[in-house]
Every structure is written in C-alpha cells, then in structure tokens.
Amino acid sequence: MTDTAWIDAALTSARPQAVGALLRYFRNLDTAEEAFQNACLRALKSWPQNGPPRDPAGWLIMVGRNAAIDEVRRSSKQQPLPEDEAISDLGDAEAQLAERLDGSHYRDDILRLLFICCHPDLPATQQIALALRIVSGLTVKQIARAFLVSEAAMEQRITRAKARVADASVPFETPGAMERSTRFAAVAAMIYLIFNEGYSAGGDTADIRGPLCEEAIRLARLLLRLFQSEPEIMGLTALLLLQHARAAARFDADGALVLLDDQDRGLWNQKMIAEGLALIDKAMRHRRSGPYQIQAAIAALHARAARPEETDWTQIDLLYGALEIMQPSPVVTLNRAVAVSKVRGPQAALDMIEPLDQRLSNYFHFFGVRGAFLMQLGRNDEARVAFARAIALANTSAEAAHIRMHLDRLMRDGAPRDAKAGK
C-alpha cells in the first residue's frame, strides 16, 4: 500500500470520531466539517514526513480545532497565528491529548452525529445524503453518482438538509438514555436504506452504486459498537453482510440479474458469510427477536445451503410467517409466497398472493413472481400478461431483461418450464 492509500484509510476510519468531536466544540455542521477538512489537508502534508500519529483521530481533532479557531481569528482580523504554530508543538501535546481522548466522549460524539443525520424532520433521502457526506465522508460528487443525480442537485439536497437541521435547533447536548434507545432505530433504518440503494442497483450501475453497500456495512458496525448488546443491530449488521456476500454472483458478464438459484455459490464471499453467521448466533442468545434478525436468519439459510436444493425452504417459510406478524406488509407476504411455492407448490403460492394485487399493482416483483407461478402451473397466457406488466414496471434494465427471458421461453416452446420465482 502506498503512503497516500494508508493515509486515506486512516483519515476515513478517524472521520466519524473526529467530526463528532469537532461538532461538540463548534455546534455547527459546516464549521466542524471545514475544520476536519483543514486537518486532513495538514495531515497529508505532515504525516508522510513525520509518520502517522499514534492516535490519528486525536491529532485530527486537535489540529482541526486549532485551524478553525485560527480561521475565526483571521476572519475577524485579530492576531492571525502563523500557519505552522498549531502543528509545531504536536509532538509534545500528543501523549497528553491521547489521554484526554480516553474514549469517554467517543460514544456520545458519534451518536450525536448519527442522530443529527437521522433527525425526524429530515426526509429519508436527505438523511441518507447527509450521513454519507458527514459521517462516511463521501464527496458530493461520489454521492451524486451513486444516486444517479447531478452534482448540483445533490449539493442542494445536502445544503437543504443542513439548513433544516440548523432550523430544528438540534440539541447538541449528550443524548440521554431514553433518546438513545428510541433513536437508534432511526439510525438503523437509515443504514438499511443506504444499503438498499446499493443493493437494488442494476448490473449496469452496480459498480457505481455497489460501494453504498460497503459504506452501509461500515456504519452498521459503527452502530453495533455503540450498542454492543442490541440484538437488532447485530441482526442488521448480519443481514447486510450476508446479502452483500453474494454481490459478485448477482450479475452475469452482461450485467443481467442472476437469481439466487442460478448463482455460482463459489463466488460468494465466505469471510462476510462467516461474520454474518457469527453475529446472528450472538443475537439469538438474547431471545429477543426482531425484523432485522429474522431477515438475517433467512439470508443465513440461503448462505448455509451449498447447493440451491439444500435450501431449507420450510424454515424460510416459517421465518417469513414470523416476519409477517411482526411487520405485516404485502411485500413480506410476496416473499413468503416464493418459499411456499417451493414447499407446497405453485397453486398454494398463487392463492397466497392473489389478495395482494390491489396493493402491489405497481410493484415489479409482484408480477414477476405471479408470472412465474402461473408458468409453473402451465397457465401460459396469464403468465404472459403478468410478465408483460412486470416489464412495464421494471426499475432497472437488468430486471426487464430477466423477465423478457421468461417471456421468450414462453413464446419459444409455449410449454411450462422450470420457472424460478423470486429475486
């Protein structure tokens, strides 16, 4: 690894803690961010010469704070400090500083940062954008690319989010115990949304949007370290790891979607699977189930099957049943129907989803799954209608291409085939 790659990695990992601490000093997102940027610039100059500091976050906090105070003095035309004064005594200050940053503030600083990004006044799109900018440190350009919008539009979205946070006069005090427990759920939901933005990308944009999945996993781990005994955060982290473990197998060389049953399981990332399984194991010991844990347990059953035939669909059906009770939603029922089709056949599955057609009338997956069940039942004309509707509703070209494959097959031989439902 080159010097700059090391420094980049160090700056990225120190970022949440450093920006969180700077926010505690300055109580203003823009000032905190600028102070951190300044500190990073100085790090890029200083670290290659002097070597990286023992505590990069501590270094960045102190230099960032000095630089910002400096900036205030300069702009108010009071005794500007010489540029390097802030840095020159760092060597002596560092040991002392590291002691002060003994981690007592660590948890609160990062929590405050996450809570601000997930402020209830902010719509989800702004929460995500703000978190990626402030906590993860992605550039506006990177975020804009990942969300397939122009840089100017993303800049505006983030500026609006910051303005709203300022208007809402977010308390910068240490979050109380009650607030912690009620608001971590909002942070978890935001992290899940970031992941889904990356996960739902088509093959053509997977390279651009895929890093969002990795960023979400990083944030989930961060949250888990703040809530070490919260089984739902273990479940969330496990869920993201297990889903992302399949990334390399989800698209073929042409960018077309490859269904779970058809994926080359040798391409699954076993390291991520191991970590995901370990976290579910840990969560289960608490005997406090929740939606993330259940979804993770479903993903784990897929991950544990070396071949598609070994998938424990009966257990998956049961888990979706539990999820339906906990978090009733037509999409959950639709997913359950796929498991039901494997266990009890396509007719039972079709019966299960028929009542959903009103509520899912604009949902791509509903018609894809419905078409597949109909095709398995040999009701080809109806299957064709369902597939045509699915194509019209497809969100990505990969989705449309996948359904077209089914349609082509129906056109070609008109006979029922071993159709595969699901996503």
Add this chain to the structure above:
Amino acid sequence: MLYAILCYHDEDFVGSWTREQDAAVMQKLAVVQDGLTKQGRLGPVARLLPTTSATTLRKDDPPVVLDGPYAETKEQLLGFYIVDCNNLDEAVEVARDLGAANPGGAYEIRPVGLFQPGGSLK
C-alpha cells in the same frame, strides 16, 4: 522455545481497507509465513473476526456473559484456546467449564475468520 505473536491494530483502520488493499497486505504476509513454513517453524495462524462479533465471559461468581470484547486493561493476556464449536452457545459452555476450573479474570470469545493449522513444528 515457542513464541506466540499477538496482532494488535486499529480495527476501524484495517476495516476501512478496500478488498484490494487487504489482499495486498495478506499477500505480503504470506511471503513471510511461507518462509517460516519451509523451515518448519510456523504453527497455527488465525485471523479473528471483528470485535463486534466478540462475547465476553467474566469469570465472577456466578459467571456473567457480556456482549462485546474484553474492555478492561487491568488484566493481562495470559493464553488462548482454539476450540471447534457448532455455535456461540457451545463456545460459551466450553468457556464456562474452563472458568469453573480456573475462576477469576475473563475469557473473550471471538469467532476465527481465517485459520491455517500450520505444519508440525520441528
């Protein structure tokens, strides 16, 4: 004399490496390890999963199971076991048995992400 070399680093930092950066480091380490293996000097090598996957058994009376890594600094690392278990419950049970035989202190239980059993030492 056999020596254990214990690896410490900032896991946020190591975790922020890209897959390529991680692979590059592992590659470089493999070169060193291969040399030791050829000389019959390398025993087992393990890379642990992140501390977020850790569970701690404090060997109080009665023992307490806590989520997360062992965070105290007043005790010192004195040894370790590698045990094959079907799940965390089994690992905790093993730790309890060991703890009953030797109370006081704590065991941190960490899943092993990567394990190379190593050749037989000369």
